[in-house]
Amino acid sequence: MFRQIRKLCLICYDSHLYVLQIESGELFWKIETGDSIKSSPCIDFEKGYAYFGSYDKHLYCIDIEKKSIEWKKSLDKSSIFSGPICDSKQAVYVSTLAGNLFSLDKNCGKMIWAYQLDKATFTSPIIDEKNLVILLGTCGGTFFCVHQEGYLLWKFKCEKPIFTNACVADDLVIFGSYDSFLYCLNIKDGILKWKCWCENEIYSSPFYDQSLQLIICINCDGLMFLFEKNGSILKKVAIFNQKNSCYSSPMVLNRNMYIGSRDDFLHCFNLQDYFS
Numbered sequence: 014m015f016r017q018i019r020k021l022c023l024i025c026y027d028s029h030l031y032v033l034q035i036e037s038g039e040l041f042w043k044i045e046t047g048d049s050i051k052s053s054p055c056i057d058f059e060k061g062y063a064y065f066g067s068y069d070k071h072l073y074c075i076d077i078e079k080k081s082i083e084w085k086k087s088l089d090k091s092s093i094f095s096g097p098i099c100d101s102k103q104a105v106y107v108s109t110l111a112g113n114l115f116s117l118d119k120n121c122g123k124m125i126w127a128y129q130l131d132k133a134t135f136t137s138p139i140i141d142e143k144n145l146v147i148l149l150g151t152c153g154g155t156f157f158c159v160h161q162e163g164y165l166l167w168k169f170k171c172e173k174p175i176f177t178n179a180c181v182a183d184d185l186v187i188f189g190s191y192d193s194f195l196y197c198l199n200i201k202d203g204i205l206k207w208k209c210w211c212e213n214e215i216y217s218s219p220f221y222d223q224s225l226q227l228i229i230c231i232n233c234d235g236l237m238f239l240f241e242k243n244g245s246i247l248k249k250v251a252i253f254n255q256k257n258s259c260y261s262s263p264m265v266l267n268r269n270m271y272i273g274s275r276d277d278f279l280h281c282f283n284l285q286d287y288f289s
Contacts, residue, residue, distance in 0.1 A: 020077050022063050024050040030065060032077060042080045046073065053096035053137065055105065057119060064105050064119070066093025072107055072115075074122060084122040089113050095149075096137035100161065106147055108134040114147065116163060126163030131155045136178050141186070144200055148186055150175025156188060156196070158203060167203035171196065178218040178262070180228075182242055187228055189215030195230045197244060207244030212236055217272075218262035225268065225284060235259045235274065239287065248287050252280070 020041055021033045026049045032041040047069030054065040062083060066072050070092055074083040091111035099105045105119040110133040116125040132153030139148050146166060150156040154171040156179070173192035180187050186200045191214050197206045213232040220229045227247060228240040235253025240246055253259055253274050261273035270282045 018056065018058060018061060018077055022054045022056065022065075022077070024052065024054060024065060026051070028067070028069075030054065030063075030073075030075070032063075032080075044073070044075060044082065046071065048092070051094050052107075055097045055099055057099050057105075060119075062119070064097040064099065064107075066095065066097060066107055066109075068092040068094075072097065072105075072117070072122070074105075074119070086117065086122040086124075088115050088124075089127075094135050098138050098140055098147075100140055101142060104161070106138050106140070108136075108138055108149060110134070112151065112153075114138065114149070114157070114159060116161070128159055128163055128165070130157060132174075135176050139179050139181065141181050141200060144184075146200070148179050148181075148200075150177070150179065150188055150190075152176075154190065154192075156186075156198070156203075158186075158200070169196070169198055169203045169205070176216050180219050180221045182221040182223075182228065185242060187219045187221065187230075189217070189219055189230060189232075191215070193232070195219060195228075195238070195240070197228075197242075209238070209240070209244060209246065211238055216260045220263045220265055220270075222265045222268075222284070227284075229263055229265070229270065229284075231259050231263060231272070233257055233259055239284075250287060252282060 019035045023031045031043045046067040049068045052066035054063045071085045073085045089111045091109045095108040097107035108114045112130045114128045132151045145161045147159045152174040156169045158166045171190045177189040194208045211232045217231045230238045235258045239248040263272040
């Protein structure tokens with residue numbers, strides 16, 4: 014049974030996680046860690062828990078409504094930039110700046126397994142529960158597909174680091190790289206289906222909109238590419254007219270795309286406008 018959590022969790026470089034009332038924006042409570050927090054929180058709506066990492070080298074589990082720390086865990090004596098992710102059963106997954114991927118019991122923090130990657134990770138793992146896999150890229154330019162039981166299924170090498178999270182579109186996994194390419198791989202075997210040069214580095218995570226059946230990729234200069242799943246470019250348009258303006262990732266809701274920019278604004282674009 015899922016809980017209705019009417020709270021918003023925000024992390025901050027000031028070492029705090031803030032929990033706000035979603036209707037009013039008023040502070041419900043806050044928790045202080047020992048260092049900056051750059052790890053996006055993951056919410057378990059069944060238990061009412063939030064999980065996040067800190068540069069104080071701990072992974073935290075908090076009960077949002079009870080205003081309590083359920084547990085915190087030091088993993089490999091390195092900081093955590095990556096946002097954790099929960100599966101629908103018992104585990105929470107997180108990677109560290111030491112280049113390790115961990116699976117922990119989300120109830121108590123007990124380690125289930127650890128897998129050594131090739132380099133540090135600034136990306137967050139994603140789960141494809143249909144195929145029972147965890148997917149993430151590293152600063153070494155390697156994209157890993159690890160089974161939920163902790164063993165490698167396949168890996169794919171890019172020329173430069175990977176700073177974007179991946180997204181899944183049916184049996185495809187898509188991610189961007191610092192080498193300016195957007196990659197699309199078969200999720201089952203890691204075979205390259207297609208790649209496309211996006212004209213500059215990609216820090217913004219791609220997004221797959223299932224209702225429109227398109228993939229959104231935005232390079233660091235704010236040039237947006239809209240792809241079909243076969244790699245065909247439907248549209249290319251500059252949404253920001255500023256170099257190095259886009260390090261935020263898009264979110265799409267009801268065909269509106271929301272994204273932040275280094276102009277200090279949150280922008281909303283109606284994707285339907287690009288097909289009229």
